Amino acid sequence: MRIKLKLPLPDSLNRYLNKCWQARGREKDGMAELVYLLLCEKLGCPLPKLCKAKLVYTVHSDRQRDADNLIVVVKLFNDAIVRAGLVADDDAEHLTYNLPGFIYDKERYVEVKIIGRKERQ
Numbered sequence: 001m002r003i004k005l006k007l008p009l010p011d012s013l014n015r016y017l018n019k020c021w022q023a024r025g026r027e028k029d030g031m032a033e034l035v036y037l038l039l040c041e042k043l044g045c046p047l048p049k050l051c052k053a054k055l056v057y058t059v060h061s062d063r064q065r066d067a068d069n070l071i072v073v074v075k076l077f078n079d080a081i082v083r084a085g086l087v088a089d090d091d092a093e094h095l096t097y098n099l100p101g102f103i104y105d106k107e108r109y110v111e112v113k114i115i116g117r118k119e120r121q
Helices: 015-019 021-043 067-083
Strands: 002-008 050-061 095-097 101-104 110-120
Touching: 002 021, 015 067, 021 067, 050 067, 067 095, 067 110
Parallel strands: 050 095, 050 101
Antiparallel strands: 002 110, 050 110
């Protein structure tokens, strides 16, 4: 199974960590809700369970960002797909991913490709 999602680009790690814990929690909840809705739109609900998934992140932005500051993209999305029930956990047994690649673009967003294998029923 292959899915491609387009998500808003969150703040860099530096800005994210400077927010209070409540604001970070709201951002995490908002990302989880958005990801769930987008997955349901593409796959239908209830969502299938994947035994293993590979995630490929590509950041589109009009300015260069340090790769380590983009780790918040990975954290928020990985947590969101676990919360949605698409994968059981975000450990190495269930999920592999890369640090985000970068493409200069006038529009700012994150493209996430999910390549997964459904669990056997």
